[in-house]
Amino acid sequence: MSLETWLALFVAAWAISISPGAGAVAAMSAGLRHGMRRGYWTTVGLQLGILAQLFVVAAGIGALLATSRLAFEAIRWFGVAYLLWLGVQQWRAGARGAALVADDRATLRAPARSALVLRGFLVNASNPKAVVFMLAVVPQFIDTARPLIGQYLLIAATLVAVDLVVMGGYTGLAAKLLRLLREPRQVRLVNRIFGGLFVGAALLLASFRRGF
Numbered sequence: 001m002s003l004e005t006w007l008a009l010f011v012a013a014w015a016i017s018i019s020p021g022a023g024a025v026a027a028m029s030a031g032l033r034h035g036m037r038r039g040y041w042t043t044v045g046l047q048l049g050i051l052a053q054l055f056v057v058a059a060g061i062g063a064l065l066a067t068s069r070l071a072f073e074a075i076r077w078f079g080v081a082y083l084l085w086l087g088v089q090q091w092r093a094g095a096r097g098a099a100l101v102a103d104d105r106a107t108l109r110a111p112a113r114s115a116l117v118l119r120g121f122l123v124n125a126s127n128p129k130a131v132v133f134m135l136a137v138v139p140q141f142i143d144t145a146r147p148l149i150g151q152y153l154l155i156a157a158t159l160v161a162v163d164l165v166v167m168g169g170y171t172g173l174a175a176k177l178l179r180l181l182r183e184p185r186q187v188r189l190v191n192r193i194f195g196g197l198f199v200g201a202a203l204l205l206a207s208f209r210r211g212f
């Protein structure tokens with residue numbers, strides 16, 4: 001991969017990561033509910049999801065998702081259901097979020113890191129829209145005349161490095177918001193806003209149509 005091609009990939013990676021989506025909502029939700037240090041494990045899971053998507057594209061399975069209605073719809077509706085479940089959980093976290101602020105995060109049991117990683121992974125891995133998008137974008141940066149493995153590794157490293165920074169920023173901003181909230185009703189309102197964002201992401205995924 002030439003330097004010019006990599007720079008184009010680098011710019012595209014920032015644009016993709018910064019644009020609002022289910023991953024950004026998941027990162028902010030984790031920062032809001034668990035703080036920066038604990039919530040950042042969700043971002044680790046998001047990166048594993050990106051790597052899974054890239055593997056799917058590199059292995060040629062992405063072409064199957066792009067052409068097979070059954071495979072695409074099965075993964076899509078799983079993603080919709082999972083985002084809706086996250087939305088309900090965030091909405092119902094209002095009282096627990098209030099306790100988190102009132103008790104200064106001391107008495108509320110934090111989820112295991114593995115649970116946060118799995119949550120982030122499922123948010124990205126269950127989004128066939130992202131796989132189809134990556135299937136359309138990634139080949140633009142591949143030189144078929146050169147070994148493919150090294151190029152895919154460089155693409156993966158670039159996408160993950162950029163997304164770690166961006167999602168970390170989203171997590172940190174939400175964690176700062178958590179420290180500013182002092183009233184239970186404020187925490188409840190913010191949790192319900194994020195719950196609504198998850199539901200909105202689910203509806204957007206549900207409305208996505210791929211031409212077959």
